[in-house]
Amino acid sequence: MAMRHLITGQNNCAPDGASSSNPLNALANAVLGQSSKAQSIKELPGSVSVPSTSDFGAAGPLSTIPGSENEFKQDQRPLARGADFIRGGPANDWIESFRPPGVPEFGGPEERFAEFDQIYNNTGTTFGPPLDGPPQRVLSGVLHSFLASGRAGVPFQPVPVPALGLSESDKQCIRDRSCIMARHILADQPEEYIQAQVNTLLHSLDIDNRMRGPMHGRYPELEEYWNQSQSSTGPAMMRNAADKWITEFGKQNNNPENWANSFEQQYGPNGWASEFEQHQSQMAMGQMGGANMANLAAMEQSRMLAQTLASNNDPKFQNSKFFQFVSKMSRGELIIEDNQVKQGSASQSSGWADEFQTQYNANANSWADQFAHEELSQGADKWVSEFSSEHNQGALNDNWVDEFSKLNVTDEWAEEFSGGGFGESSADPWVDEFQEQLSSSKQNSGASRGVYVFSEMNPYVGHPNPMQEGQELFRKGLLSEAVLALEAEVLKNPDNSEGWRLLGVTHAENDDDQQAIAAMMRAQEANPTNLEVLLALGVSHTNELEQGEALRYLYRWLQNHPKYGGLALPQSTDSPYGPDVIRLFNDAAQMSPEDADVHIVLGVLYNLSREYDKAIASFKTALQLKPQDYSLWNKLGATQANSIQSADAILAYQQALDLKPNYVRAWANMGISYANQGLYEDSIRYYVRAVSMNPKADNAWQYLRISLGNASRADMIAACDARNLDALQKEFPL
Amino acid sequence: MDGSSLKSAQLLEQMRLHLATGAGKELTKKVGLVYQLNIAPKKLGVDEEIFVVDLKKGEVTKGPYQGKPDATFSFTDNDFLGIATGKTNPQIAFIRGAIKIKGSISAAQKFTPDIFPKPAKL
Numbered sequence: 046m047a048m049r050h051l052i053t054g055q056n057n058c059a060p061d062g063a064s065s066s067n068p069l070n071a072l073a074n075a076v077l078g079q080s081s082k083a084q085s086i087k088e089l090p091g092s093v094s095v096p097s098t099s100d101f102g103a104a105g106p107l108s109t110i111p112g113s114e115n116e117f118k119q120d121q122r123p124l125a126r127g128a129d130f131i132r133g134g135p136a137n138d139w140i141e142s143f144r145p146p147g148v149p150e151f152g153g154p155e156e157r158f159a160e161f162d163q164i165y166n167n168t169g170t171t172f173g174p175p176l177d178g179p180p181q182r183v184l185s186g187v188l189h190s191f192l193a194s195g196r197a198g199v200p201f202q203p204v205p206v207p208a209l210g211l212s213e214s215d216k217q218c219i220r221d222r223s224c225i226m227a228r229h230i231l232a233d234q235p236e237e238y239i240q241a242q243v244n245t246l247l248h249s250l251d252i253d254n255r256m257r258g259p260m261h262g263r264y265p266e267l268e269e270y271w272n273q274s275q276s277s278t279g280p281a282m283m284r285n286a287a288d289k290w291i292t293e294f295g296k297q298n299n300n301p302e303n304w305a306n307s308f309e310q311q312y313g314p315n316g317w318a319s320e321f322e323q324h325q326s327q328m329a330m331g332q333m334g335g336a337n338m339a340n341l342a343a344m345e346q347s348r349m350l351a352q353t354l355a356s357n358n359d360p361k362f363q364n365s366k367f368f369q370f371v372s373k374m375s376r377g378e379l380i381i382e383d384n385q386v387k388q389g390s391a392s393q394s395s396g397w398a399d400e401f402q403t404q405y406n407a408n409a410n411s412w413a414d415q416f417a418h419e420e421l422s423q424g425a426d427k428w429v430s431e432f433s434s435e436h437n438q439g440a441l442n443d444n445w446v447d448e449f450s451k452l453n454v455t456d457e458w459a460e461e462f463s464g465g466g467f468g469e470s471s472a473d474p475w476v477d478e479f480q481e482q483l484s485s486s487k488q489n490s491g492a493s494r495g496v497y498v499f500s501e502m503n504p505y506v507g508h509p510n511p512m513q514e515g516q517e518l519f520r521k522g523l524l525s526e527a528v529l530a531l532e533a534e535v536l537k538n539p540d541n542s543e544g545w546r547l548l549g550v551t552h553a554e555n556d557d558d559q560q561a562i563a564a565m566m567r568a569q570e571a572n573p574t575n576l577e578v579l580l581a582l583g584v585s586h587t588n589e590l591e592q593g594e595a596l597r598y599l600y601r602w603l604q605n606h607p608k609y610g611g612l613a614l615p616q617s618t619d620s621p622y623g624p625d626v627i628r629l630f631n632d633a634a635q636m637s638p639e640d641a642d643v644h645i646v647l648g649v650l651y652n653l654s655r656e657y658d659k660a661i662a663s664f665k666t667a668l669q670l671k672p673q674d675y676s677l678w679n680k681l682g683a684t685q686a687n688s689i690q691s692a693d694a695i696l697a698y699q700q701a702l703d704l705k706p707n708y709v710r711a712w713a714n715m716g717i718s719y720a721n722q723g724l725y726e727d728s729i730r731y732y733v734r735a736v737s738m739n740p741k742a743d744n745a746w747q748y749l750r751i752s753l754g755n756a757s758r759a760d761m762i763a764a765c766d767a768r769n770l771d772a773l774q775k776e777f778p779l
Numbered sequence: 780m781d782g783s784s785l786k787s788a789q790l791l792e793q794m795r796l797h798l799a800t801g802a803g804k805e806l807t808k809k810v811g812l813v814y815q816l817n818i819a820p821k822k823l824g825v826d827e828e829i830f831v832v833d834l835k836k837g838e839v840t841k842g843p844y845q846g847k848p849d850a851t852f853s854f855t856d857n858d859f860l861g862i863a864t865g866k867t868n869p870q871i872a873f874i875r876g877a878i879k880i881k882g883s884i885s886a887a888q889k890f891t892p893d894i895f896p897k898p899a900k901l
Contacts, residue, residue, distance in 0.1 A: 556900065558900065584901050587901060588898075588900040588901055589786075590786035590789045590790070590860065590898070591786065592784065592786075592789075593784070649901065652901065655789065655792050679901070680901045682899065683899035683900055683901045684899075684901070686899035687793055687898055687899055688796060689793075689796045689797060689799070689800050689896075691800075694899065710900055713900070714899045714900060717897040717898075717899050718899065720897060721797065721800075721802060721896045721897060722800070722801070722802050723801065723802035723805055743866075744864070744866075747864060747865035747866055747892075748864075748865060748897055750865060751865045751892050751893045754893060755893050
């Protein structure tokens, strides 16, 4: 081996460490093979004379070469060899379990529990309900009785068990796990007794009843390596004093037969601890359920974050204060209140053990619970204190704040969370709500950027004349149906400006300004000078409180008007000044006082400048000219409502509804007027009417929810959240 | 509120008018707290405009509060509107880091959508 390294020039020969450029490298590899192959060579009968882990023996002389990097090399070699094994075979799981205890590994231990559970319940989820399949039940029963007898200190009585049809790997798992479990439970018993117990169990399950190390027989190479490394590299490893765990590992594992034992000692508690951690956070969520949503959410989120972070194996990062902070957040040891970090109740280590126990006593429906309970009552005091001290040490100072802010993550991680999936571990409806919130806000932001969101299921796609159908439905007042027909039309003819315009009008009447804006923008693309479209865009942007946009479209209305276009200022401007525009429209109104449209635009403009009295006067003038325009009555009502003349507003809305009974916007506005007067019961009836005519009217749903709360009808909030129209209409008839 | 280009300013103007009505007076009786709102047009904390919603006296004013408000909120224009119209859950917004709160947490918890009047749509 030394020869090979000499030739390949690792660390020593190659200039600049560019060993790959060494032509001898290829030769050496061809002759000697890669390290895995060298492994098998070493196992050939003839090679016994090579000192059993030749690497170290042979590396010794080399270290005397001046300027060599052999010290480093010696330290690294065993780890590198280990790494070869990781890559080399299916021993991943096993190798993984030798992760140093300081490095939390969220996935691993869980997986091991899951594995056990899987054998048991044949389900993938750790705490899922047991399947009813007879073999699983039988197996479960056997294992339960085994554990029960172990706890009671009574020898396990073999029971006749029918053939279970276990696969080889299942058997292997049961054998390995039961060895580990038995040593947990029967820790105070002599080794012979434990073995006898396990053998009895395995025998009754018709499993090869030899208690052995986990990899015995199946991975001979591995075992070979194991023996070698234990027998001769031990001292070499000792040099690596910094890595305490390796030392410990080496000491404990001299006898491979004791592998299970040492695994349990070293990693059982840790695996369990990590699981406990999860449970604790869930428990804490349960306990604090009513108290403070913010903390729960913070815990949930930081738990997610902690898991993400934990998957980063960089030890520097793992030890960073930021990571520790997030871990603590996730366990509820720290909570944030008033933007200040405080110690949470969950960190009081005296209390949590009790809490934990009660938690487990409370839901003893799975075997894992029993095990955990057992573990606790067996007096695992040592690790308890270890665990708590490990996690309580390093009291948080201000440094993390700096570190945190240096990373400048606040925005990023919030976004990351919104991308990540939550809720798999929490039954909290609030989390669902959050998810819904996120998805809906995504949709909304899409719409507000002017992206039209089409309905998913549209029966009118393929209709021979969806435009005509849409117009007909719109006239009949079937707005939601009209939307579908018109969507089919614009899907068929994307450049149909009138189709988009009518779609926009329909959405506006259906109380959905964002979709209205999106549709009107497409209409304007197809026909940039259509006055109706420009006015509609001005109105919808006014409703969305987007003053600048609204003003721009209304000014464009003037510019494009055949009669008043000449009034527009000579220099083109993209951000017109409000008072200027109002002045120009007043000039237009003087030019032709009989043009209702000018008064309508003026009314909208005065709404923008919050001169409500003038706006009301303008709309009233327009109504004298166009008394049958239901949307004008609604505009008057809305202006009155926004200037707190709610009683007048209701009269105006009533006019609009007399002209167009299915005018969803007016129904919703009615609700708003009642709500703003504190008449919540009445407002509910109008909101329910609005949403029953357009179940997609999100604003109305939101207002309905608020009114239900204010009217002390919290009992119906669930129906509102579920958008259960039947229940709401029954409860609040109009 | 005049001269502000914030969308929130429109709502706060309506709030100012609303507080003069019967329902608004009920509100001051029920809540009785002073909130200061630092509203940023786009990015949290940048170019903030400061408003005070005084539910003790029943008024809405521009500029910082003279004294100590019960709670001070910092958010963006859109987030404030979302909260005031019931679109956004304030607690979620807080978790997302979209709101920063100073002052009493119990006062902050009374800052809910139902204290604001709803704008009607033209």
